[in-house]
Amino acid sequence: MNSRVVAAIARKDIVDAIRNRYLLVALTTPLFVAILFRILLPGISSLNTMTIVVHDPGDSRLVTQLRASPQINLVKANSAEGLANEVENSEAVAGLALPANFNADVAAGQQPEVTVYVNNKKSSIQQAVLKQLLEQQVLALVEPIPAKLSWIDVGKEAGAQPQVGFNLNQMLFPLLLLITFGMSGALVVPLLLVEEKEKRTLDFLLTSPASLSEIVLGKALTGVVYSALIAGVLLAINHRLIGNWPLTLLTLLLGLLLVVAIGLFMGSLFQNTMQVNTWASLVLMVLLAPSFPTPGLPAALETASRLIPTYYFVEALKLSLDGTASAKLWGYLAVVLGCTVLSLFAATWGLRRQLN
Amino acid sequence: MNAIEVAGLSRTFNGLRAVDNISFTVETGEIFGFLGHNGAGKTTSIRMLTGQLRPTAGRAQVASCDVVIERRRLKPLIGVVSENQNLYERMSGRENLAFAARLYGTGSKRIDEALEQVGMLERAADNVQHYSNGMKQRLLIARALLHRPQIIFLDEPTSGLDPVVGRDIRRLVLELARQGVTVFLTTHYMEEADQLCGRVAFISEGRIVALDSPDNLKVAHGKKALAVRLDDGQTLTIALDDQDAGARLEQLVTSGQIRTLHSAEATLEEVFIQITGRRLSE
Numbered sequence: 001m002n003s004r005v006v007a008a009i010a011r012k013d014i015v016d017a018i019r020n021r022y023l024l025v026a027l028t029t030p031l032f033v034a035i036l037f038r039i040l041l042p043g044i045s046s047l048n049t050m051t052i053v054v055h056d057p058g059d060s061r062l063v064t065q066l067r068a069s070p071q072i073n074l075v076k077a078n079s080a081e082g083l084a085n086e087v088e089n090s091e092a093v094a095g096l097a098l099p100a101n102f103n104a105d106v107a108a109g110q111q112p113e114v115t116v117y118v119n120n121k122k123s124s125i126q127q128a129v130l131k132q133l134l135e136q137q138v139l140a141l142v143e144p145i146p147a148k149l150s151w152i153d154v155g156k157e158a159g160a161q162p163q164v165g166f167n168l169n170q171m172l173f174p175l176l177l178l179i180t181f182g183m184s185g186a187l188v189v190p191l192l193l194v195e196e197k198e199k200r201t202l203d204f205l206l207t208s209p210a211s212l213s214e215i216v217l218g219k220a221l222t223g224v225v226y227s228a229l230i231a232g233v234l235l236a237i238n239h240r241l242i243g244n245w246p247l248t249l250l251t252l253l254l255g256l257l258l259v260v261a262i263g264l265f266m267g268s269l270f271q272n273t274m275q276v277n278t279w280a281s282l283v284l285m286v287l288l289a290p291s292f293p294t295p296g297l298p299a300a301l302e303t304a305s306r307l308i309p310t311y312y313f314v315e316a317l318k319l320s321l322d323g324t325a326s327a328k329l330w331g332y333l334a335v336v337l338g339c340t341v342l343s344l345f346a347a348t349w350g351l352r353r354q355l356n
Numbered sequence: 357m358n359a360i361e362v363a364g365l366s367r368t369f370n371g372l373r374a375v376d377n378i379s380f381t382v383e384t385g386e387i388f389g390f391l392g393h394n395g396a397g398k399t400t401s402i403r404m405l406t407g408q409l410r411p412t413a414g415r416a417q418v419a420s421c422d423v424v425i426e427r428r429r430l431k432p433l434i435g436v437v438s439e440n441q442n443l444y445e446r447m448s449g450r451e452n453l454a455f456a457a458r459l460y461g462t463g464s465k466r467i468d469e470a471l472e473q474v475g476m477l478e479r480a481a482d483n484v485q486h487y488s489n490g491m492k493q494r495l496l497i498a499r500a501l502l503h504r505p506q507i508i509f510l511d512e513p514t515s516g517l518d519p520v521v522g523r524d525i526r527r528l529v530l531e532l533a534r535q536g537v538t539v540f541l542t543t544h545y546m547e548e549a550d551q552l553c554g555r556v557a558f559i560s561e562g563r564i565v566a567l568d569s570p571d572n573l574k575v576a577h578g579k580k581a582l583a584v585r586l587d588d589g590q591t592l593t594i595a596l597d598d599q600d601a602g603a604r605l606e607q608l609v610t611s612g613q614i615r616t617l618h619s620a621e622a623t624l625e626e627v628f629i630q631i632t633g634r635r636l637s638e
Contacts, residue, residue: 004458004461005459007458008455008458008459009459011458012444012447012455012458015447015451016444016446016447019446019447020446199442199444199445200438200440200442201442201443201444203408203436203438203440203442204436204438204442204456204499205459206407206408207406207407207408207431207434207436208431208456208459208460209428209431209432209459209460209461210459211428355408355409356409356410
């Protein structure tokens with residue numbers, strides 16, 4: 001293996017892809033999608049921590065409960081009268097005014113009045129999340145509560161940190177990453193290879209000191225560089241979400257290699273850009289399918305989704321984002337690695353067969 | 357010393373013999389023409405000789421390297437100009453050569469030399485997509501010469517080019533041969549082969565059907581004759597094998613009726629048609 005040759009091919013492709021408007025659009029689409037989400041859902045990035053201003057002269061149990069929630073940042077109000085103004089002129093999503101005898105009233109079965117000042121400058125999503133959260137917390141004050149609900153995540157490892165509250169961002173993040181990788185795998189990488197076939201530049205490469213494996217690796221390196229670059233930007237934007245950094249990075253690297261290898265396999269099958277364009281959207285949909293939230297999926301489809309290699313990447317990513325290093329995670333990563341090696345082997349074999 | 361040695365080389369595609377048991381040698385510094393109509397097996401032969409395609413049978417040595425076993429050693433010793441203008445169109449001429457230089461591990465100083473050699477130094481910064489066919493062809497040759505190969509394979513190097521560019525490329529080919537580079541040339545232009553090649557091989561349906569110098573082929577397969585055009589517009593062909601040819605010619609000369617006098621030997625094209633039964637351009 002000649003690393004100079006692999007680097008030369010990758011360098012050429014990296015520069016050339018920027019000049020190819022089609023590839024450039026495909027590569028940057030996930031970034032645009034991420035930006036679009038943030039424009040359409042402006043409060044999404046601040047859902048994880050909400051600031052609430054409170055006036056609580058009686059040190060109520062409700063405020064103690066709220067303080068225990070990692071999702072909420074409580075700020076003490078100076079006075080009950082100025083609370084509305086304070087909310088309006090701050091980044092707080094709401095203000096709570098509680099009576100001094102709140103605890104006693106609750107214990108007596110009375111209904112103390114809690115006034116909530118909602119900051120209308122905040123997004124409707126944030127307001128909805130706040131409402132849901134407060135209702136949950138108020139209900140939790142009643143002792144005994146009318147019914148006790150036990151929530152058990154089936155398949156979740158023992159010791160895994162529970163997810164708190166609304167988590168749209170954490171659902172979108174794997175989707176965005178998979179769009180990035182999927183675009184690279186289903187579109188960019190196959191095109192890098194197919195264009196060489198179509199323009200007959202592959203003939204030049206094959207008469208140069210480059211071997212077929214070096215050509216394939218050079219293309220893979222290009223896909224990895226571009227995907228890693230865009231994934232890096234997405235990670236930077238969403239850095240607060242990452243549970244276990246080393247694990248998440250390892251998962252991303254393996255996932256990235258998987259889709260690049262799938263892309264190379266596609267590139268070895270197709271002969272021209274039209275074929276790639278025709279099939280890419282279908283392949284992209286299949287690759288992305290495991291990242292869509294699908295509650296209540298029929299068992300047959302659930303089983304079928306396990307045949308898609310990216311299913312294991314998405315599951316591993318969810319676990320690593322939760323900060324869970326478990327046998328299950330390692331198992332998923334092993335499947336991802338196995339599929340990558342298989343796809344790379346199939347790509348080289350397919351190309352060699354075609355050329356001979 | 358032989359630059360290329362081919363013995364019993366064959367290649368089959370799905371039971372169809374594209375190249376059928378061909379054997380020949382090419383000497384170092386020779387310009388060797390490989391001529392055949394479309395689908396005759398020229399490109400398949402070149403692909404085998406340049407290590408791109410495995411032969412089904414037989415063996416070939418190029419620059420003393422076995423084309424199957426020693427492909428890695430072979431590649432830096434050969435340069436290939438494909439009939440397809442397979443350049444990276446979004447890159448400039450210089451960038452194309454710089455990429456090739458990185459693949460071959462050639463210093464960047466050589467890029468300007470190669471560009472100069474083909475007269476492309478001034479347009480090197482332009483994107484290839486803005487080049488004419490002639491400029492692309494020159495750049496392809498510069499890329500093939502960049503690493504100073506011992507042997508260069510030229511597949512239809514002047515096809516579709518204007519006469520001036522064609523002439524420049526032919527000059528370059530002759531210059532390369534003078535420098536000791538072996539040239540393996542395929543062309544549709546018989547005159548070009550006649551002008552450049554020391555020897556030519558005719559390939560038809562995968563087999564070599566004739567191999568010799570253009571002169572020998574013309575003599576062996578053509579008629580020895582003179583074409584005489586008279587003042588009155590009449591054209592006579594005098595076969596030199598005829599017993600009275602000398603007397604007839606003397607009579608015409610002394611009568612002062614001759615306007616022009618030409619050799620009427622067969623052209624290489626006619627020899628090709630005679631041997632293969634087809635025109636080269638078919």
